[in-house]
Amino acid sequence: MARWRPGSTGRLQQAAIELFTENGYDATTVAEIAERAGVTERTFFRHYGDKREVLFAGQQEFQSGFVDAITDAPPGTPAMELSARALDAASRALQEARGREHARARYAIISAHAPLREREQLKLAVLAQAVTDALVIRGIPDLPAHLAGDVVVSVFSTAFARWIAPGETRDLLDLQHEALAELANLAGTITAA
Amino acid sequence: MARWRPGSTGRLQQAAIELFTENGYDATTVAEIAERAGVTERTFFRHYGDKREVLFAGQQEFQSGFVDAITDAPPGTPAMELSARALDAASRALQEARGREHARARYAIISAHAPLREREQLKLAVLAQAVTDALVIRGIPDLPAHLAGDVVVSVFSTAFARWIAPGETRDLLDLQHEALAELANLAGTITAA
Incomplete structure (x- = not known):
């Protein structure tokens, strides 16, 4: 709890x-x-x-969880490893600070109101940009930094949605790792156009 | 023009x-x-x-460009191939119907106004969900369908931003193919946690 x-x-x-x-x-x-x-x-x-x-309090702190993990990683860490560290750090903080029941209750309220859903979507867009900016500061070129920023938010969102689903007991980090593996799997089937 | x-x-x-x-x-x-x-x-x-x-007219048509390409693909087409077809079809339609100068002018107006930027972000979130839904209807399981829906929007957005950059002359489809290849590259470095 x-x-x-x-x-x-x-x-x-x-x-x-x-x-x-x-x-x-x-x-x-x-x-x-x-x-x-x-x-x-x-x-x-x-x-x-x-x-x-009140429902969107802690956004800055949440976002810092991602950004700080990227900023604090050892020099030369590649883009996806920076992204994976950001996901692990932020989700660990989220689970420890609030827990699944809080997330479920909050999300149920947000889901029921279009303006709150829109605000939540915008929060994720801002997060993707913040991750991209942190990656660029770390020397990752623009294109992979943008894609990785989006990947981080996509993996977080899909894992988060599963984490708060009724009856789900798995850890948020495990669900993120599963989503990352699935993404690697999907992207491995991209063929040259 | x-x-x-x-x-x-x-x-x-x-x-x-x-x-x-x-x-x-x-x-x-x-x-x-x-x-x-x-x-x-x-x-x-x-x-x-x-x-x-007026600035957001044609959203339904734009979204249908993605969704119809998924719906109309041959049976058994894998998720990333469906996604790549959606990107090609929608961007071809966008280039033919309006062209780069229109997109540049429209985007300059939107970028200068926070409420318009927010509306544009929400449009992309709705598009990601529509692509995911179309993939699920095609039998793609939930997790890869969600990730692929987000990938489609991420690849479109990053390619679009480059397409309308000052002095850029490359085709939107080429830029999308480049982003897809970069994503394959990035995702290829995902390591088991």
């Missing part, structure tokens, strides 16, 4: 997910979230602009 | 791109677009909800 940061932001995020799940996203107010978290509305607005923001 | 459909939608699209380029997206009104296209505002609103819609 989720292990929450003890501070008010962690409590606000937990309270929001609980209330959105219990009463629906649209019906939940900021006042109710603040009350459940045991803080004032003023405290809520010190951290988040609106109730949607 | 662009070869336009002779009808009022083609003229409206051309007029919009011209005016957005000349005077800026924000400063251009629907009345001006209609006037330049030689139609009434009423005709504009028969086809488009607002000026943004």
